[in-house]
Amino acid sequence: MSERSAQPPHIEQPPTSAAIVGEPQVAMQMDDHLELSYDSGVDLKARSQWGYAMRRFLRHRLAMGSLVVLLFLGIVALFADFFAPYAFDEPDFLSITLPPTTEGNHFFGTDFLGRDSLSRIIYGLRTSLWVALVVSLLATLIGTTVGAVAGYFGGWVDNGLMRLTDLVLTLPGLAVLLTISVYVGQGDPKRVAIILALLFWTGFARIVRGTFLSLREKEFVEAAKASGAGDGRIILRHILPNAIGPIIVNATLIVAAAILTEAGLSFLGFGVQPPNPALGVLINEGQSEGLKFWWLVTFPGLVIVLIALCINFIGDGMRDALDPTQRRIRA
Amino acid sequence: MTTYILRRLLYSIPVLFAASFLVFAMVSATGDPLGTLKMTPNISQQTIDLITEKKHLDEPIPIRYFYWLEEALTDKFGSTIIGERPIWDDLSRVIGNTLQLVIAAELIAILVAVFIGVYSAIRQYSAFDYSATTFSFLGLSTPVFWLALMLQVLVVNIFLAYDVRIFYVSNLSSPDPDNFLLDRIQHLALPVIVLAIASIAQYSRFMRASMLEVINSDYVRTARAKGLPERTVIMKHGFRNALIPLTTVIALNFGALLGGAIITETIFSLDGMGLYFITALNDADPYPIMAWLAITSIAIVLFNLIADIAYGFLDPRVRYE
């Protein structure tokens, strides 16, 4: 057995099986092989993980459709001043409680003070969407941080943070929300958002912690440490990107949950309050008088359902796109 | 196994204490239970002072917390600040009512959801599967209170139009019913439906996913390769295994439902935990609020434990030493 040389031998071309056949060799170069491979339909394009995910998502018709609808609603909400026929607090005592009608462009009717329902719904949509997005963002930040720190450092840090998470989870959510909002944050959308975020962050903490716990021991972390990377860098650059998928999916679904919860809070009178026309508030107002004026309750509700539905579809589409463990066929 | 249970319970106790203290502090610091009272013209300052002293309302918050704790543990949560109503009498009554609602809703939800989930999985991509998925998504996206309102509108309009009262839209019972059971069912029907729909949406999706995963597993393939009849393959090897994760979800959900049916109970004016809580909140009386929170938190902890134990019971891989 010959000894290994100090440096790897310089290889001109890979040894081919032509050698054993004994025929005059038509030396096949590497490139020729590749050429033929291309011709024969072998797909050698390198696609990143994200590329695959994007492709899968775009193919998910329901998710794409929902995205379009959501974008449309988002634009309407953002440019409410442009889209809404009236201001949200413009009483018109000559047109009290009109059912949906085309006169005066009151497509969704008017309320007890003659205020245009459609306009109020549009502005309410803006408030509700704003709150939901902020909630999701905050919850993601808090939860991810807690989960990352707990999962990475382990030990008593993990223990302590998990006790904290348990604390939040042990409390009956809605009740605590109500309690807190009565005493701290009623009325103001910003405060409502913060309070809601304090409820929703636990899901993220669990997910992120799980990822960190499992990846912490892997070799690439050791490698990073060996090359002098500090904890912060390892957390942010190396481990966290692996958890981005579930984080994004969860963040999306939280937006839907936040919209529904905020609507519930506002409906009960504890969240955003009048005159701020959040969708839950609108429903609350509309339901007095024994539901005689059905349009005041139906339309805001339908808008909530529509938004939540779209977001859920999108979240589902993303989950499918990022986790393609469908039927595996072994050949 | 017993050590595991004890350990879990022991862990929960400090959490419960911390939670209760936090809430107590918040409630006491920002609300004044005597607020309304103080504004009533007829009440004398003397009365107010008496109550203040008796309920230690002028002491610092941590001290008041311990007074509450003492009363809670020795005197069944004590009594309300205003009116001196013993809390436990009210609380036990409303717990019973809420339990009726929640148990009925969950039983129906489980039966329906399991069936939908299993059938959707067996007939994946069929029309049934697609409609079931659509309904699940709708169920998950509909705000509970709005659904409740819509149902109320529907029932009321039917009543007005045809003079037929299918269900009642409020309260637990009529004042003097002929058939108590039927009357109660008619009253609870709508709230049960509303609660069940949300649960069905969640459970059926979960069951479907779980069942799909199991159906495509290697051991189901082995079962088929052994020559077992398809029904046995699906039921004994598929369904049984798929059910296991669902039991955890159900147990956890149940714990949360006890204190979570607030909105439904409010809309239907049911004399349950939800309404009790809202009333106490509006009264700003910390004692009933605390009692309520204590009960519901304990329920959550208990059902978390039940969920874990049940899982260990069903899945031999996860038995606790």
Add this chain to the structure above:
Amino acid sequence: MPEPLLSVRDLAVEFSTEDGVVHAVNGVSYDVYPGEVLGVVGESGSGKSVGVMSLLGLIPQPPGRITSGEAIFDGRDLLKMPKKQLRRLRGDDVAMVFQDPMTSLNPVLRVGDQLGEAISTHRPELKRGQVRARVIQLLELVGVPNPETRYSQYPHEYSGGMRQRAMIAMAIANEPKLLIADEPTTALDVTIQAQVIEVLKAAQHETHAATILITHDLGLVAELCDRVAVMYAGRIVEMGDIYTIFAAPRHPYTIGLMQSLPRLAAENEWLQPITGQPPSLLNMPPGCPFHPRCFLSQGRLPCRTDVPELRSIDERAHLTRCHYADELHGQGAATTAAAVEGVS
């Protein structure tokens, strides 16, 4: 030549996926004779597993589809049999051992119950006690220690090798005529592999079952098989008895496979893989699917346009699917003989 136990002709299986139709199996024909061990060798994606599982109806029919072929077993066509009859064959006359014993056993049922199931489903007249006794006997046969205790244990309490032994026990429980083993040792540690191979040998010896051994491990083939079929891109490219195939392979792919085996007594320091990639089954190149990687083809026209037929080389039932197989005069003998020596 005795009558073949199983006769597969022109089997073709395709799958409809999001990206198009995948031709997993493209016209496969072979015979299995009673008592012999036939090896089916190929890379992942060669169609070796699908080709065999479709015989037992174990391929989910959407998205899979058997587009043509027949499989005569004991006089009856498996592919056209009504489901009930096919089910009765499974686990009784034809049994399978799968690759991953960890996931192939139901985690929440006791091992004894699962083995007992295999028996009682085909012999319902047996009483519980009798079934249990038979299971314990089988466990002993495959070398599971303390079978009485092990009977009541769960799969996670078994080690990997033991689980595979239990799977084998399950397969031979009803003395099948045909045993199909799909990569039975791939998921195991090397040392355990050797043990399980012994168990397979013993099982085969005990039941005199014909065996189809699906694997990518040529060493396993050399040890266990009588004949071997080499598959590539859904087709059999070479088939014959192992002495012939190992000594004088007559297909460039087979030669490439033999060459790529690491050997102890070799002059080359570098492993010799077959360059290139297996073709995409969605988008097969025209002509012989191996031609882009073939040293023999050298870009010749027939290789690029026509799929070669499977034809016999000489009187010994040695078949190959290559336009220019005649140019391979067993010159690989020296090198591949060394391969066989080095491996077994």
